[in-house]
Amino acid sequence: MQEKYLPQDIERAAQAKWAHTQAFRAADDADRPKYYCLSMFPYPSGKLHMGHVRNYTIGDVLARYHAMRGFNVMQPMGWDAFGLPAENAAIANGVPPAKWTYANIDHMRAQLKALGFAIDWSRELATCKPDYYRWEQWLFTRLFEKGVIYKKMATVNWDPVDATVLANEQVIDGRGWRSGALVEKRDIPMYFFRITQYADELLTGLDTLPGWPERVKTMQANWIGKSTGVRLAFPYTLDGHDEKLWVFTTRADTLMGVTFVAVAAEHPLATRAAANNPALAAFIAECKQGSVAEADMAMMEKKGMDTGLKVTHPLTGEEVPVWVGNYVLMSYGEGAVMAVPAHDERDFGFAQKFKLPIKQVIGVEGETFSLDGWAEWYGDKTRGRCVNSGKYDGLGYEAAVDAIAADLAAKGLGEKKTQFRLRDWGISRQRYWGCPIPIIHCTSCGDVPVPAEQLPVVLPEDVVPDGSGNPLNKRADFVHCSCPKCGGAARRETDTMDTFVESSWYYARYACPDFAGGMLDQRANRWLPVDQYIGGIEHAILHLLYARFFHKLMRDEGLVASDEPFANLLTQGMVVADTYYREDAAGKKTWFNPADVETKDGVAVLKSDSQPVIVGGTEKMSKSKNNGVDPQALIDAYGADTARLFTMFAAPPEQSLEWSDAGVEGAHRFLKRLWKTVYEHVQGGVVAAFAGGELPEAAKALRRQLHQTIQKVGDDIERRKQFNTAIAAVMELMNALGKLDGDDAMTRSVRQETLEAAVAMLAPIVPHIAGALYAELKPAAALAWPAVDEAALVQDEIELMLQVNGKLRGSLRVPAAADKAAIEAAALASEAAQKYLEGQAPKKVVVVPGRLVNIVV
RNA sequence: GCCGGGAUGGCGGAAUCGGUAGACGCAGCGGAUUCAAAAUCCGCCGCCGCAAGGUGUGGGGGUUCGAGUCCCCCUCCCGGCACCA
Numbered sequence: 036m037q038e039k040y041l042p043q044d045i046e047r048a049a050q051a052k053w054a055h056t057q058a059f060r061a062a063d064d065a066d067r068p069k070y071y072c073l074s075m076f077p078y079p080s081g082k083l084h085m086g087h088v089r090n091y092t093i094g095d096v097l098a099r100y101h102a103m104r105g106f107n108v109m110q111p112m113g114w115d116a117f118g119l120p121a122e123n124a125a126i127a128n129g130v131p132p133a134k135w136t137y138a139n140i141d142h143m144r145a146q147l148k149a150l151g152f153a154i155d156w157s158r159e160l161a162t163c164k165p166d167y168y169r170w171e172q173w174l175f176t177r178l179f180e181k182g183v184i185y186k187k188m189a190t191v192n193w194d195p196v197d198a199t200v201l202a203n204e205q206v207i208d209g210r211g212w213r214s215g216a217l218v219e220k221r222d223i224p225m226y227f228f229r230i231t232q233y234a235d236e237l238l239t240g241l242d243t244l245p246g247w248p249e250r251v252k253t254m255q256a257n258w259i260g261k262s263t264g265v266r267l268a269f270p271y272t273l274d275g276h277d278e279k280l281w282v283f284t285t286r287a288d289t290l291m292g293v294t295f296v297a298v299a300a301e302h303p304l305a306t307r308a309a310a311n312n313p314a315l316a317a318f319i320a321e322c323k324q325g326s327v328a329e330a331d332m333a334m335m336e337k338k339g340m341d342t343g344l345k346v347t348h349p350l351t352g353e354e355v356p357v358w359v360g361n362y363v364l365m366s367y368g369e370g371a372v373m374a375v376p377a378h379d380e381r382d383f384g385f386a387q388k389f390k391l392p393i394k395q396v397i398g399v400e401g402e403t404f405s406l407d408g409w410a411e412w413y414g415d416k417t418r419g420r421c422v423n424s425g426k427y428d429g430l431g432y433e434a435a436v437d438a439i440a441a442d443l444a445a446k447g448l449g450e451k452k453t454q455f456r457l458r459d460w461g462i463s464r465q466r467y468w469g470c471p472i473p474i475i476h477c478t479s480c481g482d483v484p485v486p487a488e489q490l491p492v493v494l495p496e497d498v499v500p501d502g503s504g505n506p507l508n509k510r511a512d513f514v515h516c517s518c519p520k521c522g523g524a525a526r527r528e529t530d531t532m533d534t535f536v537e538s539s540w541y542y543a544r545y546a547c548p549d550f551a552g553g554m555l556d557q558r559a560n561r562w563l564p565v566d567q568y569i570g571g572i573e574h575a576i577l578h579l580l581y582a583r584f585f586h587k588l589m590r591d592e593g594l595v596a597s598d599e600p601f602a603n604l605l606t607q608g609m610v611v612a613d614t615y616y617r618e619d620a621a622g623k624k625t626w627f628n629p630a631d632v633e634t635k636d637g638v639a640v641l642k643s644d645s646q647p648v649i650v651g652g653t654e655k656m657s658k659s660k661n662n663g664v665d666p667q668a669l670i671d672a673y674g675a676d677t678a679r680l681f682t683m684f685a686a687p688p689e690q691s692l693e694w695s696d697a698g699v700e701g702a703h704r705f706l707k708r709l710w711k712t713v714y715e716h717v718q719g720g721v722v723a724a725f726a727g728g729e730l731p732e733a734a735k736a737l738r739r740q741l742h743q744t745i746q747k748v749g750d751d752i753e754r755r756k757q758f759n760t761a762i763a764a765v766m767e768l769m770n771a772l773g774k775l776d777g778d779d780a781m782t783r784s785v786r787q788e789t790l791e792a793a794v795a796m797l798a799p800i801v802p803h804i805a806g807a808l809y810a811e812l813k814p815a816a817a818l819a820w821p822a823v824d825e826a827a828l829v830q831d832e833i834e835l836m837l838q839v840n841g842k843l844r845g846s847l848r849v850p851a852a853a854d855k856a857a858i859e860a861a862a863l864a865s866e867a868a869q870k871y872l873e874g875q876a877p878k879k880v881v882v883v884p885g886r887l888v889n890i891v892v
Numbered sequence: 893g894c895c896g897g898g899a900u901g902g903c904g905g906a907a908u909c910g911g912u913a914g915a916c917g918c919a920g921c922g923g924a925u926u927c928a929a930a931a932u933c934c935g936c937c938g939c940c941g942c943a944a945g946g947u948g949u950g951g952g953g954g955u956u957c958g959a960g961u962c963c964c965c966c967u968c969c970c971g972g973c974a975c976c977a
Contacts (some may be wrong), residue, residue: 075977077977078976078977080977115977118976118977119975119977120977191975192975200975201975202975203974203975203976204975204977205975250896253895253896254897257894257895258895258973258974260895327974327975328973328974329893329894329973329974330893330894330972330973332893333893333894333973334893335893381893458974460974461974461975464975465975466975533975534975534977535977571971571977572897572971572972573977574972574977575896575971575972576895576896576972577973577974577977580974608897608898608970608971609971611970653969653970654970655970655971657976658976658977684905684916685904685905685917686904686905687905687906689897690898690905691897691898691970691971692904693903693904695903695904695918697903697904697918697919698903698904698917698918698919699918700918701916701918702917704917705917711932750908751908754908755908757908759904759905759906759917760905760908760915762917763905763906763917764916766915766916766917767915767916770916836911836912838912838957838958840957841911841956841958842958843912879957881957881958883911886912887911887912887958889911889957889958890957891957891958
């Protein structure tokens with residue numbers, strides 16, 4: 036055995052062996068129980084970042100642990116290869132996105148292999164390849180014919196200078212990121228998935244997922260946002276026609292307090308009112324500036340303008356003014372809201388600002404309504420009762436809603452309705468580097484889906500986008516085609532799909548990546564659902580909701596048999612790091628990588644020019660903030676096992692991990708010590724592990740700790756998924772082993788047992804060194820997870836803590852079998868108790884067996 | 893703004909069901925080894941205090957024999973907000 040720990044040699048040899056023996060090939064037909072362990076596939080941005088290392092190490096630990104426990108494990112890997120960064124790189128460097136992407140994939144694949152992940156590479160896929168996306172196009176055409184996909188107008192960010200649709204990310208302070216032009220909202224036709232049709236099932240399905248974190252289920256439930264309320268109409272007459280303005284409200288009980296109605300700037304009624312009102316038209320134009328992002332909308336200053344139009348209150352018949360409000364979202368509900376300033380905080384502020392009337396219609400006993408300011412109870416539907424509401428006075432929330440809904444229904448002006456916050460999923464993107472939408476536009480036949488035998492619609496890979504418009508529009512060879520129905524000249528759709536579509540079904544394709552006869556074959560049902568899915572918490576809503584939705588679409592197409600794709604979910608916290616930047620005169624920020632920044636005399640400066648940079652705070656490692664830490668340097672300096680060990684040790688998986696270079700040394704030191712300890716033991720000759728007999732007291736105690744550790748580590752990995760404490764427990768065990776003296780045969784057999792078990796327990800985390808050490812300790816034996824010896828755990832005497840008035844005052848040794856009365860007697864007889872009791876009788880004695888005694892004086 | 897989460901020594905974190913706060917590691921300090929250094933090994937290490945003891949888990953209140961953990965209020969930080977992935 037080598038005396039020195041040489042990670043590079045060990046890792047190279049181990050990885051070569053794994054590749055040669057196809058050690059991680061998942062058998063489609065094994066009779067062992069399956070364990071499908073999936074980590075979210077990476078976007079091939081260039082090189083791995085620490086978030087990837089963390090994500091894939093967590094997955095690898097679980098995969099390897101389950102393999103050691105006898106499962107038939109599948110851990111696949113692929114590439115979420117379409118996306119915006121490839122186009123940005125093309126604009127910056129003039130390289131076609133395809134070429135850039137494939138080069139990145141090659142580099143990152145090599146990095147993943149260097150980290151020693153137990154991946155079945157035979158299942159690798161990339162979403163930008165036609166043999167993958169053709170099935171996505173095929174499903175699209177099926178769903179289009181079924182009506183699950185439809186076309187409608189939708190609002191996008193429009194950069195008038197670059198003549199390009201911008202992603203929300205590309206709108207900075209209301210301006211285009213490259214042109215600096217004020218961004219406008221523009222309506223264009225887009226294809227939509229009818230996800231709202233599945234809203235109820237997506238909501239109730241959450242209850243069938245006990246293996247998902249509560250916080251994720253809560254976020255999804257809130258996102259779907261099921262609310263029951265009333266859809267009601269305010270009638271009006273315009274240009275001689277009787278019409279109705281519909282609104283949705285969850286607070287119909289406050290209907291008698293409506294003092295105005297507010298519509299979105301895009302609402303048809305606003306458009307009509309603006310036709311002969313230049314001031315209103317100008318205001319609506321102003322509302323159409325800025326980004327479409329909901330966060331931006333919600334934080335804008337609330338602005339409004341009277342349209343001059345009036346509608347009729349459905350119950351009182353009073354006239355109600357119609358305002359345009361920039362805070363009303365056209366995409367939610369009816370694009371119009373009834374305003375009850377007295378009982379809605381947002382309406383209250385709006386009414387005060389524009390001097391609109393405020394009418395109290397809800398009262399709470401003991402509280403006095405005042406116009407001076409908003410009070411929490413104004414909006415409290417649990418305590419309030421109707422006041423100033425005529426026949427509804429005295430009714431509580433539910434009774435009032437029922438009565439008002441009934442009266443509205445009688446007039447044909449409203450009914451109870453269930454409303455979802457969830458909106459249909461718009462998937463059209465005016466971008467080149469994505470999956471082409473398989474539609475042909477024919478002047479006589481309309482939108483015609485591409486027939487299955489003409490799929491895939493292949494995306495040309497030799498295109499270099501320049502940042503203006505969609506380059507596919509300039510490719511005559513792509514655009515011009517003939518109509519599949521009438522054979523006439525037609526145009527191909529040039530929009531591509533949202534990349535979330537590709538990532539919504541890749542987990543299923545891994546089961547049968549080579550299947551050329553269809554989207555999925557029967558192997559999908561053999562492997563699905565995914566037993567453990569691991570990915571960043573930032574995907575808690577969108578990706579995970581879309582994937583759940585897609586699974587149900589595929590189920591309804593007969594492609595999969597299960598209802599949910601992911602049985603267990605681990606949402607890993609983000610890897611965060613400091614950000615640094617400089618700002619030029621135009622306000623444009625340039626971000627610097629933490630590796631290029633150092634601190635001199637307490638000031639952050641750039642290493643290259645020693646000039647200061649601005650510290651921007653700690654954020655998720657991202658390309659846009661350039662604060663990613665390159666794990667490659669870590670692997671080069673210490674080896675993959677140290678990188679893996681440190682990432683798992685530094686924080687529990689669900690918490691965010693603040694990156695710091697310090698601490699890596701410690702992980703490496705531990706591996707060196709482990710190597711040395713095994714080396715020294717092996718030098719003295721390997722022996723058989725302890726198999727029974729009388730042990731010296733110290734060896735017996737160590738053996739008890741060993742089996743406690745085996746119990747804890749298994750629980751930490753399998754149930755708690757908290758790897759940092761698993762590692763800490765093995766470190767403690769190794770520290771204790773170091774203190775175990777004695778070279779007698781029995782002690783040596785316990786040392787052998789301990790080392791075998793410790794190495795095996797570490798194997799999922801640091802597989803290279805563990806494999807090498809195990810081969811020295813137990814030549815020719817396969818790594819097996821150690822079993823707990825219950826007999827080793829038995830103790831004769833236990834130590835209890837002794838409290839007086841809840842404060843720790845001493846401890847107590849009692850026989851393990853002692854009952855409550857015996858413990859209480861021993862506690863009262865103790866020196867510490869006598870001191871605090873001072874001869875008096877205790878008020879109360881709390882005995883928690885196995886834990887403590889608390890004497891209340 | 894709305895939804896979700898977080899805050900514990902100088903630092904990362906532990907405390908799993910309300911029961912010894914600070915496991916494990918980093919940094920630091922002292923010692924051994926060394927011509928010297930690195931590496932390695934041993935010991936110390938929340939704060940105040942000579943000590944006895946007191947005090948301490950973002951802030952304020954509460955429940956309990958006992959609260960980092962449960963309840964109410966607040967502050968700050970992070971994630972998501974539908975075209976970043």
